[in-house]
Amino acid sequence: MTIQALPALLQALPQDADYTRILPEIVLSLFGMAVMLLEPLLDEEKGQKILGLLALVGALFALAATWCMAQSPGLAFWSMVQVDGFSIFFHVLIIAIAAVVILSSYEYMAVQRIRGGEYYALILFGTVGMTLMSSAVELVLIFIALEISSISSYVLAGFRRNSASSTESSLKYFLLGSFATAFFLYGVALMFGATGATNIGQISHVLQSGPIPLLAYVAVAFMFVGLGFKVAAAPFHIWTPDVYEGAPAPIVGFMSTAPKAAAFAVLLRIVFVIDVHALFWIIWVSAALSMTLGNICALVQDNVKRLLAYSSIAHAGYLLVAFGAAPALGTSAAMFYAASYAAMNLGAFAIVSHFANVGERYVSLEDYEGLSRSSPLLAATLTVFLLSLIGIPMTGGFFAKFYVFSAAIKANLIGLTIIGVLNSGIGAYYYLRIIVMMYMREARKPVPATPPPFALRIALAACMAATLYLGLSPNLVLEYSQDSAQQLVQKNRPESPATTSAALPHRE
């Protein structure tokens, strides 16, 4: 290189702003590495807490970094990532989830006697992948990020490696996940083939500037299979119950919220930015199927984790309903839903993991009998989360559902809305079963109930606060999600200002 080439080279180097725009990821990675490096140096027993604390601090710093990131919206690294309201929203959400999971893992790790250096590091690294998914606008990066989040999840699912069920869940997750990833990848390849581009913006531009090639349809189909798998939408939901049942409880809380939120973020970009109308009916059917199958199967489950797994399928279905709606409304509804689902589901799983005890022995419904007596406050807290999952007013779950269905009805999706509301009615039953067990039955066998430790209390308080906040005063979050949804939809399609609801293929 000559000296003359230096200015050009300097220009070719990433700018400060580029780094700012991935600051949270950098922070997370650094802390992840710090945890990893620190682990061998610390005492086995006492070190756990310090590592966890470090990870938590990392997550909190990442949140702060997100704030920094939010100050400079725009593209970075040559159109690899885009910082906009949408990605900020998901950054905050995912990092917050990670923080809560870390908090609720302290006790779990101690009780299960799992050494935690890699555990916390994996959570942080996984978070990097997920946050990147939400801000990436390049399929390559999306793919890598997706893999980061997936692989860390595979490992985390198998973290109780002595337990047959945990390793099995890990294996199932891994095999099927890779299987689905291959589909996604094939979709990407076909999309590349159809448009010659791997950047979402470019793809969108190409597709909208002319007739959409047939290959693009197929490509979207493949990508949908991959992402549908990640978000556990029917008929690609089938792995969920097994994996959730076997995986460590806090990790299930994590898996059912953060990677899902990230995958939904990607799906939102693909559906609404690339804007393939043809997906409409697939989403319709998938949403209806997810809701119905999830709810129906959950009715007779006796394992709480499995039950919540099915419920998460159903919730994915509700969320998918938003995808059928008009872009701006649908996106904001989906964002809001993801957030409130995260709050309530994390809370529920935090309590489940607390009760699970050594070797996850107490996870069947029977074990929840009479819990309201032995630990009333925890039972009450869990009840609030369950009510939120049912969708009872004053909780975030109610609002989320309400908002999604409201968006759907606005798009005239009456059939889907009816299916949805009916499902939310039916779905109440199995959540109610847990409440019934806790409040309306007396314990028949002794289930050890210890008071929750401080960290878990913080985690629960955070989830509770979020659930109630979203249920009582959702204004701020709603407005934010609406603004960012508006940005997302508008910015990428300056040439088609009209919303697509009119252009959508024949809706009811």
Added chain:
Amino acid sequence: MNPNLNLWLIPVLPLAGAAINGFFGKKSSRQAITIVALFFCGAAFACALWVAARFSSLSLPYQEFFAHWIRSGPFSADFSFYLDQLSLVMLLVVTGVGFLIHIYSVGYMCDDPGYYRFFSYLNLFMFFMLTLVLSGNYLQMFIGWEGVGLASYLLIGYWFTKDSAASAGKKAFIVNRVGDFGFLIALFLLIKHFGSLNFTQVFDAVKPISPETAGVGLLTTIGILLMVGACGKSAQIPLYVWLPDAMEGPTPVSALIHAATMVTAGVYMVARSHVIFERAPIALTVVAIIGTLTAFFAATIGIAQTDIKRVLAYSTVSQLGYMFLACGVGAFSAGIFHLMTHAFFKGLLFLAAGSVIHAIGGEQDMRKMGGLRTKIPWTFWTMTAGTLAIAGIPGFAGFFSKDEILWKAYQASWAYWLVGLITAFITSFYMFRLWFLTFFGQYRGEADSTRAVHDAHSAHGHGGIHESPKVMVIPLVILALLSVIGGYVGVPSSLGGNNHFDRFLGPVFGSTLPAESQNPAIGEKRTSERETEGTEPKTETSTELMFTGISVLAALLGFGLAWLLYYRSPDLPDRIAARFSVAYDTLVHKYYVDEFYAAVFVKPLINFSTRILWQDVDRKVIDAAVDDAGYGAEHVSDDVRHMQSGNIRSYAGWVAAGSALVIAFMVWMGVR
């Protein structure tokens, strides 16, 4: 224009008494209770007398508004009071007889533990009855109407530990409700078509309507429905069944409610609605027929009863039939006249019967009485007066009123008259039967009345047969006097009187029909009545006299037969009963009407409700459908979750199949 009479005081006074006794009676002394009860009832009577004294100076009908009750849009029903000749008569009868019976009760109930309760109920009854009588609209009348039913329920079931009493009370209430159903529908019709329930407004609206002669018109429907209500309250066919059972109540109650006042409410109501009935000849005919039939059937049942109170009860039903017959033929004033005299003599008979029962320690079966003439002379003599009055022996109150009814009935149709006449004969017969069985012959009861009886008298300190205390005898005497002289206020002109009573009520029942559209039948009668008042043709008078003779003859025949069977040869009745066992059994079992109702209405209804509605429809169909939906969902759930076989390859198979579908659909979309 009119002075303010404060009529509201009259019903409210007994109410206050009821409230005071009801709330504080439990802890008060008996004396205090007595004073309160008698004072408030007596005060009401005094007020009534005061009103009667000022009556002549009023312009009638006198109306008094008290307060709004219900208002809904244009419709309104108020607490208002309405006073005319008819209500004055009722007012005096109710308060007067009521007061007497209150006095009587003090003696009769003196040992009952629920003394305060009894007087509270009794006062409550007075309140409702007076409300009924004085009300200025149908709805307020309905308050009283239902209220007396309530009081009746409470008093019949006064000895609630006795199952039969409790059942009887319930039966009375429910049967009355059946009647009220008709009443209510009538009220709805009135509201719908006249927009009001006020007597004046309704009648003013009805007056221009010409009589309906054919078909079931509006007024006919209203009339018949009102009659249904009256049937319930006044124990007419087919709703009379409750009254005999009501004898489970204490005897003063039977006298007051189930003889003198409440049961006549139906008659009062029909008379009050005469403006409507006059325009609904079919409804009137229905009233007359029901009245006639009831009079006859009840009387026949009375022949075979052995319970002294039951005989009187059937007699009451029968006499009420007379009153309806009178109303049915348009002789409303005759009906009211009979109502009044009946209140006197039937009240007397019941009280006397109570005295008898009191005397022999609670026994009510006449077969176990006999020869009481000398032991309880006051009771005997007063009872005799009552019996003579009801049997229609000339000179006694019942004679005049019954005779008038029969005469008016004849003018409408000879059939009414004939049945009425036979009834009169039977009445005379069973009343004298009662008289002979109770007071003559040998005492057939156990010498020592130690047996447990249901009256409160079981704990009665004084054993042996004894005359009642003065407090009971005095009302008896007063009523006996009234039974003797009460009829002279309305001596028909044919018998030399000038029928003050009829004239007094004249302004109320005077023809309201528009002259040009008079119903021939009623019109004629009206004409004849008017003639009767003035210079009546000789022939009419002589015919009337002849009929009077015939009815007197019938009464005497009845007496004779009773004398023959129950005094002269007391074993004869048994033989007759054996000979005609079917007929006799039928009579003893009251034509099996109760059994019929039980078999046709009560049991099937309960079975239907239990088996079909509850067990089948509710549980096996509706609820099962709900539950099955739940179970169905669980079944589906159980099936569907087999998708989750646990096998990774199967899962991959689902994913592959699903993606094939997605791809296929997308290809189709792309091609399209």
Added chain:
Amino acid sequence: MNTDSLSPIILTLVTFVPLAGAMLLLLLPRRARDIRVFALVVSLLTFVLSLHLPVYFRQPSAGFQFEINKPWISAPNIHYHMGIDGISLWLVVLTTFLTPLCVLISWHSVEERVKEFFILLLLLETALIGVFTSLDLFLFYFFWEATLVPMALLIGIFGHEQKVYAAVKFFMYTMIASVFMLAAILWLYAHTGTFDFVAIRDLITSGAIPKFPTAAKWLFLGFFLAFAVKVPLFPFHTWLPDAHVEAPTAGSVLLAAVLLKMGTYGLLRFNLGLFPEQSRQNAWWIMVLAVIGIIYGALVAMVQPNMKKLIAYSSVSHLGFVVLGIFSFTQAGLNGAMFVMLAHGISTGALFMLAGILHERRHTYEISEFGGLASPMPVYAASYLFIVLASIGLPLLNGFIGEFLVLSGAFQARPVYAILGATGVIWSAIYLLWMYQRVFFGKVTNAVNNSLTDLSEVEKWAVWPCAVAALVMGVAPILWLSAIDSAVHSALTPFVHVASRMVGP
């Protein structure tokens, strides 16, 4: 507006004072007595506050009063819009009136988990008042669903043997039905951009909503289904007996007295208010169901061996009257329906209290277990009789006024229905008096019953206010009717032509 300074916030206060009380209760130590007293104070305070409403209610006005309308959530245009008219006014007062009584009746009967019980009770009160005061459809649905949880928990935790089944059935049944209403509400929002009841009503009246004529039929049904289950109208009633039998006394009281009224209130406010045309078209079969409900409920009640079930089925019958009245579209019918709601609230509430008192002593509701109770418990028997009489519609007590008006209104509209419905007058006497006879009359057959104690002071304080209310409502219904009348009049304005068409011969 000549009201005092409290008026603008009074509805907020009345609605949320119980909630605040519940929150404070959460912090109170678990001493049962303190908790009871506190709950009583809170509920009484609410009652006193709620009295502000009728006192300052401007009688002739038919519009909404004490309105408060503040934006709550901007994005879906949700307002914190509350207000009452003559229809909701009394339902609010009914709720606040009954809650202290519920506290009292639970004074001794709830011994375990006292804190939870009263928290749930107060939460329920807030939700119930909210239902009646909301004028924003979203807010309405919000409170509507919010009533479910405390009620289900009250049944499920404090209930009897089959409590879980009953609680779940109650919850699921009403939940599934009400989601249809949610769908309908969402449709309205999607096509009007507002949740405001008044605004939507005006838009509908002016015909400004596109596609409304085609959708209205389904919207009507959506609302109707939710309300019909809540009422409960035949054949959606089977959750009621189960829920009632298993619920604790206070739960039964509020369930019968107020929760069911949510359904009829909804029918009146929303089905009639928003869809007059559809209401008219569907009235005939709804009235048929109502009449079936009246007769069927009564007949089934008659043969129930269980006292609480009997009362529960009697509710089905009584609520049939309400629906009959509402869908007669006559002034009298609607006035009567409103009045039956209130009267039924008082008298059936009291009946459940009385049944609960018996249960507290004998732990059973089986009628055959009792007999002759009038001897050991005279005051109780007298109170019971009084309430029974109110319930069977004795004039001068509250039941009569409403039934009479309903039936006369229905008679003006459809005589045959009214005649059939009027047989309810007979049935109610039969089943209640029969039950009364079996329980109270006769000799004491079951020796245990001899030692039963009469009403305690606390129980008297719980029951007697109901009796007094029943009497006052029966004697001076005008106090209630005057406010109801004008509200009903304006509710009926869209139906004037309907009514005039129907009144003919």
Added chain:
Amino acid sequence: MSLHLILFLVFGAICVAGAVNLLVQRHPINSALSLIAVMAALAGEYLLLGAEFVAAIQVIVYAGAIMVLFVFVIMLLNAGEEEETKGSRVASLFGVPGMLTGAVLMAWVVLRRSGTEPVSIGALPGHPTEIAHLLFHDFLLPFEVTSVLILIAIMGAVVLASKPEATERKAD
């Protein structure tokens, strides 16, 4: 028929044969060897498409490193011939036919696709410099992020494959 096509067909045939053999073989080692054959042949196809650098990496990384890992694990676990178990009807009833349908559809789509023009060796500037430019400039971020991925993979492999410690075993 050009040489190009012949080479394509030859490599393609090896690919197809290898893939089919992978399915047919019962012993995992045989399958692994078939896979290696497929990968090697694919490297040839990449060459034909002018992607020399990719071809090289394919051989080194894929056929070399990754497959060695496979073989190593097969050896480690001493995996024998697979048993015939009737595990899944769904896979054979729905999965396979479904996938085959999908494949046919795909083939049809590819056939329908217009504007396919032939390409040949060297037709594309696949020079490492240019690839490097892309990789370290345009795709810098994904490239760097890959390090996180690899870190996770290492960590995960260590965590999962290491022998559980005594304390953990006790806990379960």
Added chain:
Amino acid sequence: MVPLSYYLFLSGFLFTCGVVGFLIKRNIITIFMSIELMLNGVNLSFVAFAAHWRALAGQVFVFFVMVVAAAEAAVGLAIIIAVFRTRETLNVDQVNLLKL
């Protein structure tokens, strides 16, 4: 010259073989190899399209896929080892503890 569609056919064939292998093979390791086969098929598409569009991005993508495949292989085989340790089997049909 070779038409693009030939490459795509070959790529599709490999992908399909991978899927079918996943569905029919019993040995976990073989199944995993089937996934690798699928990825290889995808890679061929990438390279072919890269040639078609004259865009090197496709080739770069292949590198990333390879890295991912390597990472997956590492983790996947570790998981397989862990499963084998707890189950003593590599038959996928016998790894069905979690179901229904």
